[in-house]
Amino acid sequence: MPTSHDRPPGLPDFKSPPVTEVVLSVQFAALSSFRGVHAGLYWREIRDEYPVVSEQVPIASAFETFGAAPPSSGFQLHLTAPQPARHWFETANGEHLVQLQQDRILHNWRKRSPEMEYPRYEPLRDKFIGEVERLNALVKKEGLGEIRPNQCEVTYINTIASVEGKSPHDHLSHITPLWTGNLSEPFLAALETTGIQTKYVLRKNDVPYGRVYINFIPAFSAADYSPVVQLEVTTRGKPDEESIAAAFVLLDEERAAVVRAFTSVTTPLMHKEWGRADVV
Amino acid sequence: MLFDRAVQYIADSFPRDLGVTTTGRRVETGRLSFERFWQEYRSSVEREELDVKRKLEIQVLPQLEEFTRYPVGWNSYGAPPLRSDTKDFALSVLSSILKPRTPLPHIAPSSTGGLHIEWHEKGIDLELHIIAPYDCDVWFCDSRTSNAPPISGKIANADFGVLGEAIDLLTSR
Numbered sequence: 001m002p003t004s005h006d007r008p009p010g011l012p013d014f015k016s017p018p019v020t021e022v023v024l025s026v027q028f029a030a031l032s033s034f035r036g037v038h039a040g041l042y043w044r045e046i047r048d049e050y051p052v053v054s055e056q057v058p059i060a061s062a063f064e065t066f067g068a069a070p071p072s073s074g075f076q077l078h079l080t081a082p083q084p085a086r087h088w089f090e091t092a093n094g095e096h097l098v099q100l101q102q103d104r105i106l107h108n109w110r111k112r113s114p115e116m117e118y119p120r121y122e123p124l125r126d127k128f129i130g131e132v133e134r135l136n137a138l139v140k141k142e143g144l145g146e147i148r149p150n151q152c153e154v155t156y157i158n159t160i161a162s163v164e165g166k167s168p169h170d171h172l173s174h175i176t177p178l179w180t181g182n183l184s185e186p187f188l189a190a191l192e193t194t195g196i197q198t199k200y201v202l203r204k205n206d207v208p209y210g211r212v213y214i215n216f217i218p219a220f221s222a223a224d225y226s227p228v229v230q231l232e233v234t235t236r237g238k239p240d241e242e243s244i245a246a247a248f249v250l251l252d253e254e255r256a257a258v259v260r261a262f263t264s265v266t267t268p269l270m271h272k273e274w275g276r277a278d279v280v
Numbered sequence: 281m282l283f284d285r286a287v288q289y290i291a292d293s294f295p296r297d298l299g300v301t302t303t304g305r306r307v308e309t310g311r312l313s314f315e316r317f318w319q320e321y322r323s324s325v326e327r328e329e330l331d332v333k334r335k336l337e338i339q340v341l342p343q344l345e346e347f348t349r350y351p352v353g354w355n356s357y358g359a360p361p362l363r364s365d366t367k368d369f370a371l372s373v374l375s376s377i378l379k380p381r382t383p384l385p386h387i388a389p390s391s392t393g394g395l396h397i398e399w400h401e402k403g404i405d406l407e408l409h410i411i412a413p414y415d416c417d418v419w420f421c422d423s424r425t426s427n428a429p430p431i432s433g434k435i436a437n438a439d440f441g442v443l444g445e446a447i448d449l450l451t452s453r
Contacts, residue, residue: 063414
């Protein structure tokens with residue numbers, strides 16, 4: 001059984017990271033006989049912790065492939081056959097969310113109030129292992145097959161409210177080195193807003209195994225409509241084998257990749273504001 | 281509740297292509313969104329990419345979904361139906377390798393729960409056997425010229441670049 005790990009040495013560390021949501025996801029070979037009643041059986045096991053239940057449309061499956069044209073926007077078709085729902089199981093305060101559908105399980109941590117502190121990756125990972133293994137035990141018991149992971153995904157959503165008191169929308173160059181804001185002609189004097197999408201291939205021994213997706217999205221706080229920039233960093237890849245243990249090895253690597261990618265696409269100015277602790 | 285709203289954000293108009301993990305926190309704005317702007321002014325390359333997706337959606341997806349509904353033993357020899365994750369993987373692969381004018385392949389279920397994807401036209405024989413996600417065999421031969429070397433074997437590390445030349449020939453010849 002996979003066990004929890006300490007924070008990897010040398011990984012960038014921030015005292016007050018701007019993270020507002022973390023999503024850990026394991027996609028697996030679809031359990032073709034999995035139905036809503038089985039989701040209900042699963043809920044019965046976690047109901048004490050996750051009393052709030054609802055249904056959502058399922059998330060389309062995603063696979064990272066290489067060499068040909070990269071998938072531009074995540075390949076999603078309009079499925080003609082009805083798909084079993086995705087079930088949400090939430091804690092009473094909405095901080096933790098388990099999502100379950102016939103080929104995927106996810107755990108979201110969500111910052112639901114400004115006072116709420118990011119609990120860090122390791123405890124979330126430990127919770128998620130328990131939830132995946134509980135699901136695996138259930139599907140085996142019900143004769144539905146077993147969990148055979150084929151893609152693992154880690155997403156960190158960060159919310160950057162201001163840059164030295166200035167709107168982040170027109171000071172993106174203060175937030176990320178990806179954007180300089182330079183123009184060849186002075187015609188477009190004042191920048192109103194901008195967004196950035198980039199992706200990178202993850203390699204192990206020079207062999208590609210996944211991708212990092214970086215997305216800077218201008219947004220507004222719903223509380224006071226003040227401008228914010230949402231920075232999403234997602235890693236997705238294929239585990240070395242179709243086992244839960246291999247899936248969590250990959251999730252750990254992907255989390256490290258997310259942290260390093262986040263650090264790479266943000267500026268030292270912001271690192272200082274977020275209290276980077278691993279460098280003097 | 282106020283505390284709920286404190287960390288909810290209204291997406292300001294840029295396309296959100298990474299939506300697979302969205303938890304539906306955002307609210308649609310009533311303004312003309314940048315997403316619509318992009319849709320209206322999308323480049324020709326992106327339009328062609330949409331054409332490929334539309335072709336797959338209309339002509340290939342229903343066929344694959346039918347294969348997933350086959351009964352066990354559909355070939356009288358105990359063959360399983362197409363695995364749904366293999367179907368999704370195949371669609372992802374086709375989406376990345378097909379070009380707007382590439383002819384669609386002939387597709388048949390395999391006896392192992394996978395798919396045979398084949399082109400036999402214009403002097404080109406290209407066969408892709410998707411056994412399961414990330415487990416693919418390829419066979420290629422061009423009978424008209426010897427410029428493109430034949431290919432036979434497994435596709436390693438999900439690297440479908442090996443099909444590039446064959447697809448280019450199928451598309452341009």
